Amino acid sequence: MRLDQNEADRAFRHEVRRFCEQNVPDALRERVRSGMRATPDGFRQWQNILFRQGWGAPTWPREHGGTGWSPVQIHIFEQETAAADAPPQFHQGLELIGPIIFTYGTAEQKARYLPRILSGEDWWCQGYSEPQAGSDLAGLRTRAVRDGDHYVVTGQKLWTSYAHAANRMFCLVRTSDETRKQDGISLLLMDMDAPGITVRPFHTLDEQSHVTEVFLDAVRVPASQLLGEEGRGWSYGKVLLDRERALTATLGVRLARQLEQVKELARKTPDAGSSLYQNPGFRSKLAQLEIEVQAIEQMGLRMLADNVAGVDTGPRGSMLKLRWSELLQRATELWVETLGYDGTRFASAGGAPGTVPMEQSGPMTAYLHSRVTSIYGGSNEIQRNIIARRALGL
Numbered sequence: 221m222r223l224d225q226n227e228a229d230r231a232f233r234h235e236v237r238r239f240c241e242q243n244v245p246d247a248l249r250e251r252v253r254s255g256m257r258a259t260p261d262g263f264r265q266w267q268n269i270l271f272r273q274g275w276g277a278p279t280w281p282r283e284h285g286g287t288g289w290s291p292v293q294i295h296i297f298e299q300e301t302a303a304a305d306a307p308p309q310f311h312q313g314l315e316l317i318g319p320i321i322f323t324y325g326t327a328e329q330k331a332r333y334l335p336r337i338l339s340g341e342d343w344w345c346q347g348y349s350e351p352q353a354g355s356d357l358a359g360l361r362t363r364a365v366r367d368g369d370h371y372v373v374t375g376q377k378l379w380t381s382y383a384h385a386a387n388r389m390f391c392l393v394r395t396s397d398e399t400r401k402q403d404g405i406s407l408l409l410m411d412m413d414a415p416g417i418t419v420r421p422f423h424t425l426d427e428q429s430h431v432t433e434v435f436l437d438a439v440r441v442p443a444s445q446l447l448g449e450e451g452r453g454w455s456y457g458k459v460l461l462d463r464e465r466a467l468t469a470t471l472g473v474r475l476a477r478q479l480e481q482v483k484e485l486a487r488k489t490p491d492a493g494s495s496l497y498q499n500p501g502f503r504s505k506l507a508q509l510e511i512e513v514q515a516i517e518q519m520g521l522r523m524l525a526d527n528v529a530g531v532d533t534g535p536r537g538s539m540l541k542l543r544w545s546e547l548l549q550r551a552t553e554l555w556v557e558t559l560g561y562d563g564t565r566f567a568s569a570g571g572a573p574g575t576v577p578m579e580q581s582g583p584m585t586a587y588l589h590s591r592v593t594s595i596y597g598g599s600n601e602i603q604r605n606i607i608a609r610r611a612l613g614l
């Protein structure tokens with residue numbers, strides 16, 4: 221893969237940089253810079269801004285409304301949007317269900333859903349996990365029973381991110397008990413305003429409420445909303461999980477940006493007559509992290525190139541996800557450490573919005589939220605199992 225950049229790549233970088241300077245809204249920029257995640261409205265706003273520029277789907281092929289960019293261009297785009305403190309694009313519609321719809325969906329499904337993912341009008345949530353089915357996802361019990369030209373869906377989903385903000389859900393359901401448990405699972409596309417759906421958000425330790433429980437009580441879903449074939453949901457779901465893991469790899473560039481912010485803060489922080497940035501202990505931790513972040517960025521870029529070329533990337537998505545989650549946790553920990561006493565204000569104010577300046581509460585929120593990255597999309601123990609089986613043959 222070519223890593224050196226030619227004239228066209230440099231011109232492209234310049235174009236993205238100029239676009240970001242003129243188009244990232246200040247409120248979003250400030251929030252992202254402080255370490256806070258964008259709100260659902262903020263994510264939608266940024267998606268729509270990109271859509272209007274024709275950049276709604278950097279990784280999709282042109283025929284489905286994507287940019288058709290090369291891996292190097294995608295990487296440049298990620299670097300420049302991160303450097304401009306733009307939020308990442310929200311991935312559940314764009315990167316998870318969108319590609320499954322354009323690969324396996326019917327013509328009607330493509331026409332109905334893809335344009336609204338691109339424009340940011342539709343927000344999709346991922347209804348996979350259940351109270352007794354997280355790591356052991358194949359044990360899911362939410363049931364869909366065929367009734368004429370509908371499925372009737374009953375069960376409960378748990379940990380469904382942003383279901384309270386979503387108008388659509390892609391949902392794994394059990395349609396048969398007669399075969400191997402993986403083969404009795406199907407993937408349904410659901411409207412969140414369908415009668416029988418109740419969403420209950422709950423708080424997490426980062427003092428946000430982005431996860432929910434979703435209760436499904438005899439929800440009638442048109443059979444035309446089945447994605448692909450009945451009983452094939454497990455294989456589509458696995459493609460999707462692999463993609464989710466691989467995606468975290470592009471976030472390596474965001475780690476690099478966070479380290480820049482840590483450096484900036486350290487330069488302003490007094491320490492023993494100089495600045496914290498000059499402290500050898502601090503510099504050593506920072507340098508180690510920078511080296512590891514650079515390595516994961518390159519690894520992510522290589523994987524991106526293989527994905528675009530259709531090369532099987534095996535368990536590399538798991539390796540990247542595992543590594544990224546560990547680095548994110550260390551980077552945000554160093555950020556909070558650099559804040560020193562100011563970092564504790566988040567807890568003393570109970571994280572109540574507006575009580576602590578965002579530049580002090582943001583890093584702590586980011587640090588606390590980073591704990592989740594070693595759980596969602598398959599916990600790190602599960603990733604290690606996958607690597608042991610698929611890479612080491614154990």
Ligand SMILES: Cc1cc2nc3c(=O)[nH]c(=O)nc-3n(C[C@H](O)[C@H](O)[C@H](O)COP(=O)(O)OP(=O)(O)OC[C@H]3O[C@@H](n4cnc5c(N)ncnc54)[C@H](O)[C@@H]3O)c2cc1C
Pocket residue numbers: 345346347348349350351352353354355356378379380381382431592595596597598599600601602605
């Ligand atoms: C903030 C957050 C957001 C999430 N968002 C979504 C979402 O949008 N949609 C969705 O469907 N799900 C979502 N999830 C759910 C997530 O995918 C699950 O939490 C995860 O898969 C773990 O499942 P579990 O919570 O049931 O834990 P369990 O599977 O019960 O695991 C408990 C512990 O046992 C370990 N363990 C389990 N099995 C093994 C094994 N075979 N070998 C070694 N160790 C093992 C796990 O690593 C973990 O430490 C989210 C979770 C969180 C915390």
